Amino acid sequence: MTNFNEQNPPGSSLMTLTDREYCEIRDLVYDNFGINLTDKKRSLIVGRLQKVVRTLGLNSIAEYVEHVKSDKSGQALVELVNRISTNHTFFYREADHFDFFSQRTLPEAVAACQKENSKDIRVWCAGCSTGEEPYMLVMLMMEFFGSDYDKWDAGLLSTDISMNALRLAQVGTYSPERMTNLPEVYKRKYFKQQLSGDWSVIDRVKKELTLRQFNLMNKTFPFKKKFHAIFCRNVMIYFDRPTRMALVEKFYEHTRPGGYLFIGHSESLGRNECPYDYIQPAVYRKKIDG
Secondary structure (H helix, E strand, O other): OEEOOOOOOOOOOOOOOOHHHHHHHHHHHHHHHOOOOOHHHHHHHHHHHHHHHHHOOOOOHHHHHHHHHHOOOOHHHHHHHHHHOEEOOOOOOOHHHHHHHHHHHHHHHHHHHHHOOOOEOOEEEEOOOOOHHHHHHHHHHHHHHHHHHHHOEOOEEEEEOOHHHHHHHHHOEEOHHHHOOOOHHHHHHHEEEOOOOOEEEOHHHHOOEEEEEOOOOOOOOOOOOOEEEEEEOOOHHHOOHHHHHHHHHHHHHOEEEEEEEEEOOOOOOOOOOOOOEEEEOOEEEOOOOO
């Protein structure tokens, strides 16, 4: 999850940001990433950007906005969204989803594969942040399949817009605080504790993640095969309704019949306009004949 609510440190000295400059930043972020920045985020934006302005040797946020707009590579734009976002998550967050995934999603996916004489279990974590969620899903699949895990193509696609978050996911090392909710059996089986006290995901789990930078606002998705499950939790809360529903339609297109979409418990989709069937809070399913 990418969080845009963190406040600036008390007493921080803020650069000037005019209404016009804020509107330009807001529009750049919305048009390219779908994130809806309200006026309440204005001081946060200033606090986050003043450091990069100084690092680049610029004199003002106005100059920084021009720098972002003139960068044809698009990297400055990605750095902008990296700067204004904070990735906050932890292991076993919203645990009922993981129970549902193990007890219902995976058995149904296996049954569907058997009908097709396939071993390809496809799961996508869209907005994977620093890796806690996708690593949890891999561990659950390893537990579910047991010694037969290697007989299945059961890796996991993990994407995020933030390269900073993806780098941390690739490292796969977490503080004890991020591990608090994780059942001890998973910690002892799939992690190695460092001398610092932090915990690192073992290589066997790491290699099952395919980490990619991906913008959910892309007009088309490049996936040739559809997914048995898509996790996009605590991401769409930052989108306005038209953006959210357009994304859900794209998710639906890339979900297998009978497959599931998991969203955050703080999010909701209108049942009358959502193409998925509502199953339980924050869990939706594509019709078998969908």
